[in-house]
Amino acid sequence: MASFSLFLVILAIIAHAVYTLFSLVNNIRKARAIGLPYTLSPIHELERWAYVADPILRWYCRGYLLQGNGWPRWARFMIKDWHYEDKGRAHREYGPLFIVVSPSGMVCYVADSHAALHIGTKRRLFVKPPDKMSNYKMLEPFGPNIGSTEGDLWKIHSRIASPSFDEYTQKLVWTETQRHASTLMSMWSSNRGFEFEKGVYTLTMDVMGCVSFGQQADQNNDEKTRLPEGHSLSLLGALRGVIMHLPHILLVPKALLRYTWKGVYTAYVELDQYMDELLFQGMKDLSNGLDGARSKENLLKAMLRSSKENEEKGPRAVGAKVSLTNEEIKGNLFIFLLAGYDTTANTIIYACVILALYPDTQSKVLDEVGEFYKGEDAGDSPNKSSSEYLAMFPYLLAFMHEILRVFPVIIPIARQTISGQELTTRSEISGSESFTLPGGMDVIINNTAIHFSESYWPSPDILDPRRWLVRDSQAFDPSKPPTEEQEADIQKCVFSTQSNAKGTFMSFGEGPRACLGRNFAKVEFVAFFSRLLQNHRLEAGGDVNPRETERNLRLLSGGSPVTLIPPHSVDIRLVPRGS
Template sequence: MASSAVLAASVLIILCLLHNFRCLARNIAAAKASGIPYVIIPVNVFSIFWLVSFSLWLPILHRLPTSWTSPWLQFMHPEWAYLLGHRPFEEIGSDIFLTVSPGRLQLWVADADVINQITTRRNDFPKPLKLYKRLDLYGKNVVSTEGSTWRQHRKVTAPSFSEKNNELVFTESLHHAQALLKLWTGDSGDESRTVRDPAADTMRFALYVISRAGFGVRVLWSHEEHEQEATRQDEVLMGTKPPPGHKLSYREALNSLLENIIWTQVFPKWFLAYSPFKNHKHLYVAINEWGKYMEELYEAKKLEIQSDQKSEGMDLFGALIKGAGMVPEADRDKGQSTQKQTLSDSDIFGNAFVFMLAGHETTANALHFSLVLLALNWNTQRRLQEDIDKTLHGKSISEWDYDEDFPKLFAGMGAAVMNETLRLIPAVTAIPKTTLKDRPQPITLQGRRVVVPGDCHVSLDSTAVHRHPRYWPCVPTGQGQNITNDLDQFKPERWLLDASDANSVSNADRPVSFDDEDLRGPSGLDTSSSLFKPIKGSYIPFSDGYRSCLGRRFSQVEILAVLAVIFREYSVELAIDPFSSDEQIDSMPKGGAERQKIWQKTADRANYLLRESLSSIITLQMRGNQIPLRLVKRGNERFIFQ
């Protein structure tokens, strides 16, 4: 029996090896025929097997002779696109190339014109829907669909994100930014506390803004619970205690769901209920609880619309219900009520969930990384503060006006900081597309025609194209104004070039034709016309073309509002707790070598974590580590070195 089992296992292994060899040979043949440079790698780095076990294999592979592993080993880390930037493209000598494994043909793109071709040919390069299947936790949505179904979802959801709705986003961002400051600096605003996990706090900030601006739910911070009352009749307040009929509070259900969303991508929902692990069971409860909250909000919104009540702001649920035809509309010709339902209830819940998920992570990440990068770059932070002072003229926050003040913030240093953060650390490093099986697609690369094979995964490498010397200006340094390649560095000043310099390398104003204006996407520009305008396809933190992010302007409004609130009064510093105490720092001369040595240790650790501790589940985030920060009143900074 034992020998039979060994024989069967041996046969199975041989068959698997033969199958992999045949698949690899087929993929190599397709790569050769494409005319695109390619690199052969031994395994698909995005397979479940490799994602789970790569940390075991990579140390072993790195011990092998370089002649055995070059050039493929650098592509074996799942986050190589973020870790290496544009360098692999330079080494290969092409701005597009294929990685070829037995399990996958993968095209990597860092050419702006090719990116533009792909994003404007949505039928030729659709999204790989298998990657988004688990986002259908509550129903189909605008992210997880393609073709005519996607067109329905897009037309119904896009009106929620029009420019006229962003005033409420601005107002809510100001409110929650002040609550966040109070959390970090105490009731008096003068307490210099170490913020040990700023990423978690910025995530809460973004969640609370979209809950209110998108769904009419004001989620209270812990220190607000005894201070706040509903300011409008239709406003819903959610605190730490579950309301009747619920096991979890709104905040707890949402936080648990989003913090553990990875498990919904690995296991089906039913498995979580029977899993032996406590966090899986809690996640199952959270999924059901937030679904119940959505159903309650949904029913209340339908009644509100039917009674012709006017809602404030974005009103995402209201827009979905109206656009989906869930509420009867009068037939003017016949004088009758008709109801043409284009999206089901589950579709509406699915879109609500995906906007809640995607609508907070990008903003939260950008805010978190902006604060860390500013703490590492004092001169840039000081320039930001000066620009905010000049823009807002010392007005109290209650006097800030969206129509008057946001355009100025969007054209100034705050926008430069935001854009530069998203250039260096985009939420998605490899925007996924695909070609259909047996449908290869021709593209033009630098005037040469090549063919993307059918059934090929396509990654628009945002990190690489964001660091491509062809598309981005460098900042002059030193008295001699020497220019070196600084595209791996945080330099928001590159966005503040003279208009004549920016226009000399830009075609951002080149018109793009769409066959359906309803699908164009959110209004407004990726960047202000007053700042550097990247060549189309070279700056894609919100993707581009038909599938560009609907919530782009929503996110921009949030980020600029909270940066303005924080830096009008405060500076942000790296917390030096791991290396020294406040008493020790206070005993050191200001600006002296001792303080600088402590700060440099802290900065080295922060830079290391920014390089090595970021990974993607849905978006690129720091996982398993934190970079503690501290806010201090302007003028009381402890680490200023000229």
């Protein structure tokens, strides 16, 4: 009996090996038919096994990464979101478009701006991967949302959610961010051991709490004293726990998760309870007519109102969906929290460190902030629109976009072809080339490779906000003296994203699926630094080695499953300007 069982095990292993080999050979044949360069990997980053390989290989390869050569070739494609540490090396080796082939399938990587723009704008031809473990399905622990849906369903989400991001919301973001930045400023400047990263996360969470749900908080309060009745975690703590452990939540059955990763399960249950409570209160206020005018609404109530109005108008076609379910509204609440809290906070954290390490850049930001506050009641005028506020900070906006170019907080942009699709690459050397990808093929826009391409950004390793102040960013090389025309543009200091060709800056995406909250993020970033640096400046702590710190930031990421985060905390101090 034992011998027979052993025979079955050996037979199963042989059968699996034969099937794996057959699948690999078949996928190689398909890749060759496409005509693009290809390379082989035991697994690719969109497979479930990548969630197992990722933490192991990140730990094992850390020393190799610190040598400055990116990932070792044998490990590169088995790691989730390997693109940031790679900095375009794979594309310099294989080309602007290439294919990774594994036994389970193929992935096409794109670092050509023309092809990336085509993928971003043709949303019905290149859809988000439907697989449960894709990066977009990672955004659905509580329900479908505007960040994860496709086709007509996405249009419904967009129609209901988009009106919420209006001028009132932008002004509320400005006011709340400045209010919380003032509190953070007093705590930070008086405490040399202050963990500023934690303060920034709390600030963005509190801003989102107010803007999204009408909940105001005071950072001076200890997190435990701010716990609502019936909760063991704060909203911030629950959200953090969910974001950092999304693979566990999606892969492990909840009954098993409860006993194997108790802290993760608690965070999931707590956040779900928070959103149920917020949704119930919002619906109650709306039905009782307590929401009042739009000027008093938060994002949740605005979305509930929009959904109700769409339902009252009726479907455009018989049987068509016109409103969102409670699950879908919760899904959007989560995506709003994630985008407004996590991505903006990490952008601000990277910016704080870089300002402390780049005194000349910080000096220009301080000058601009100083000019802003020379005007009477500049920081508190209720009559200014958000666009008027932003227009006063062209250099700070240029700095923000340069931070997002060098540290693209949202790393992967994944799509899947619904049928055979033609992609065209354009090069000054080789001209145009076209390739047809088969239906059902995964495609990833490598925005880090695009941001670090010499073709689009001369001397891409140099962080220089002036790129965003000239008329043609592709002609501006920060390693060389600017031309007379470029110098004139820089002196005028007019920020514009029109200076860079479409498809060359992908941090907010391109086309109809571009980031809905990009203006939200700009307002929050500018409001934060305009208040924080009004009478202070940032400096690195005495034990911080500037060169080593920046090197580590550029060579390593923190390994978050959703966004790019710094690999470690940095001692950054807030000191009076004159000190």
